[in-house]
Amino acid sequence: MLMQIFLFLSQFPSTENERLAVAADFEGYWNFPNCGGAIDGKHVRISSPAGSGSYYHNYKGFKSVILMAIVNANYEFMMVDVGRNGRMSDGGVFQTTTFCKKLHRHELNLPSADMNKEGLNFVFLGDDAFALHENLLKPFALRDLTIEKRIFNYRVSRARRVVENAFGILANRFRIFHTTINMSPNKIDVVVLACCILHNVLRQKNKGGYSPTTMVDREDIESRQLIPGSWRNEEQLTPLQANLNNTGQAGGKQNRDKYVTYFNTTGAVPWQNDMA
Template identity: 35%
Template sequence: MEIEECIAVWHLLNNKKKKLKRRRILWVHSMLGLRESKGMYNLLYQDLLQDPSKFFNYFRMSIQSFEELHILKIRLVKKDTNMRRSIASKKRLAMTLRYLATGCSLTELHYNYRVGISTASEIIQQTCKLIWIFMKEQCIPMPTREKWLEIADGFLKNANYPHCLGAIDGKHIRVIKPQHSGSLYFNYKHFFSIQLLAMCDSNYCFTFVDIGDHGKNSDSSIFKNSHFYKNLTSKKLDFPNPDFLPQKKDYKIPYVIVGDEAFGLSFNVMRPYGGKNISSKKRIHNYRLTRARRFIECTFGILSNKWRIFHRPLNVSIDFAVDIVKACTVLHNFVRVRDGYKHEDTLSVQGLYDDDYVAETGAGSARSATIIRDYFMNTDILPWQNSCIAV
């Protein structure tokens, strides 16, 4: 019993020593106490308001868009306590936008904005969540039938592809290996990632996003497990009824979504013809379909270059990474509609990575879908499109 009592006393004294070591010397570090006088927000924000172009470059949105986004202040405001004052809502929003716009580290925000690293992390994650929760329905709503027809008119005008309701594709968002995740997030390109599956219109705006799937999964499997696909197969998306193509009036064709070879051919999903030894007509159709599909590639490029957090691996937890991607997709549409996009946002597409996995399709599946694709192939084409493809 004496030995056991000695061991118990030793553990008790050892734990007390550890607690004394961990005891906070200062409630707030002296450097952080100068936030109101020397913090980046207080030194720079008023000067940025005097120059709209500099403001846009710093926050990736106009002054008017920033103020409109600040309607979240009711939920961003925190109460002051007897111990310390809360961080203002505009400052919280400014920190979040700067983090997403530059991809800087939390440590850099810690020094620039004079807030604790854990506080900065909490502020950014909370703000990202609020942006998604309260602005998703406004910025990425499910289109109505009238909106679907408007999207189809846009693709016909801008890509010369009829009956197209959107371009769909998947991208890998690089992340630091999550703890205890094994190979779930390790993709075939040999890095760790989460998936962003998205569809866009011809105005480079997202109309559907599915975020956070494991990096090892393919676009096709993510698409088939999404709520969008379930609603598509159950006819709940309010797609326009099949109609005649502009060039032909003999057969009513359904409206379709265009994707690459990773997606299976179906009644409402068009993919290119496979193989190398294909006819000239099939090559022309593949070219026409690619002209429509490139809009999602351009949308990913604009997203990645505006919100440059995607130019490096996300060194945060998976839940935090998902919140970041969700917020950026909402902000992409929010800024795209209100401010357009700047030329420098389209100069490169670093940060997002293609998923080139090719889905296998059964030989007997979707015979009607094959007939529909052949009908698209045999529609009249523009003379310059015909001349672009070598026979």
């Protein structure tokens, strides 16, 4: 069986000031304050290891391992976890990560509310697959939405787009992700991890050549249009299956409600009503 590799990369902050610097980038680029990163997971297609049966068989009908990651505002991987079998849900994989365990044990040295904008909690951003937490936000389910909740969903999705685009760049540039990886099982997770590290190096050393602006999603604020990045024109890493019942704790709901209020009052941006 494949082993699981978890790694905090060099970009992963360890102090309050380093986390505040990550949050400043999210606010500067994506108008989302107090954000420590965007979280998502993808299926990496693999050949079935001998004797594994249906162990790696995912909901899409092929064999895979899961790449879980946290990405900063510059499309760089800060944390990666790879090697869990494809039949696990992304929320389930996230629960097994060292990051999640440290988050729940309050061991990540997150900035306190009095250090953050508007006294709000420091947060990470996920999608429907993740459980709400006092430090993890996700959009509201797409039913019976008020305009305020639609605006909140837009603001979260806008900032979360960095992780989708990071995966898109990764697969576009490292073409092994467009194939079924066929090698010794104990090497697959190492190869995936190496690609994530090289992605970060190339983003930092040759951003324009490695991932030009046309490759990533961008917004035309004047026309209120989302312009998809060129990576979306090709088959990509397969998203994980959302778990809509993964609602989370009461403190997470209260925290989300505070962000809803903020994005509809002092934190509003002029174009949000047209984009939501």
